[in-house]
Amino acid sequence: MGQFHRTTALAALPLALVLLLAGCASTADSDGYYTVKRGDTLYSIGRDFDQSPANLRTWNRLRNPDDLEVGQRILVRPPVGVVARTGAGQSPRPAASSSPSASGSGSRKPAPSRPTAKPAAKPQDDDAPAGAEAKVDWSWPTAGKSAPSADSYKKGIDIIGSEGQSVVAAAAGKVTYAGHGIRGYGNMVIIKHTPQLLSVYAHNKTILVKEGQTVTRGQQIATMGNSDTNKVKLYFEIRRNGKPINVMAVLPAR
Structure with missing residues (x-):
């Protein structure tokens, strides 16, 4: 009966709205958590939220990523203070020292760096492979x-x-x-x-x-x-x- 009512209601909706609803099928709450649904995998959840399975496994302390349960809440956004890993790690640059150099005076300040000009963004063509x-x-x-x-x-x-x-x-x-x-x-x-x-x-x-x-x-x-x-x-x-x-x-x- 529920399926009949759902189908009848959808018949009155334009395809664009149905596509919008379909596209919003995987959403996170305001705290950044997603509730696992039937058929979900760590890979599919990561794909839906642009996160790597490795990040999701680390953030949620999952020993076995295959043991997801329907109804389980999964953190899909980086915890506070954590940056998502997107590739091979790079060594962070050392922070600029706040102490004066041995040969200079304490009041000497480094010259401000010049901002690098960014190339203008190209308009996106809906027909081009983005x-x-x-x-x-x-x-x-x-x-x-x-x-x-x-x-x-x-x-x-x-x-x-x-x-x-x-x-x-x-x-x-x-x-x-x-x-x-x-x-x-x-x-x-x-x-x-x-x-x-x-x-x-x-x-x-x-x-x-x-x-x-x-x-x-x-x-x-x-x-x-x-x-x-x-x-x-x-x-x-x-x-x-x-x-x-x-x-x-x-x-x-x-």
Whole structure:
């Protein structure tokens, strides 16, 4: 009954709002803690919050990172006074001495260093592979001829194929939506890859994954169909920060 009410309510929501809700599936409270859900791993939590598994293990004093429990609270922000490790450690520079030099007077002060000019930031192109996309290993979600969507309100691509053919995850991530509650999209799957990136797979015949499930690149998530459309096809879309991007700019050439 609960699933029916959820699906009915979602049917009245635009896809953009559903994508927003899906993208906010993993959130931390004001204290910087995240509550573990079914299907979570230390790797997936770290990916969602841009933290390394090593940092999470250290901050939470986890002896075995595989022993996460549903409902467990995990610190996903650096504790006060701790800087997150992002790579090989660098030796800190020694602090400037406050005592006068042996040859100078006590009132002598070092000359202020000149500020280094920073290069102007380049405007971001929504169609260009940004840093978030560069970290994701993309692949085609299915075989078939591709073309811009025939529906003017959709910004992704249609991939024409045969009923029942395999639809796979275009990149590793977590399923944040799996259902048929959005009018015009049929049986749809949404996968969250990073805090900024989502991918959409619509018009499927059958859905083979559940919400909260972690998937790998190339793992089958559905079969192709024509749910809520008049042609057998997969509608595929990638969104960054809620906005559709040019999928052809990030998918490999074929």
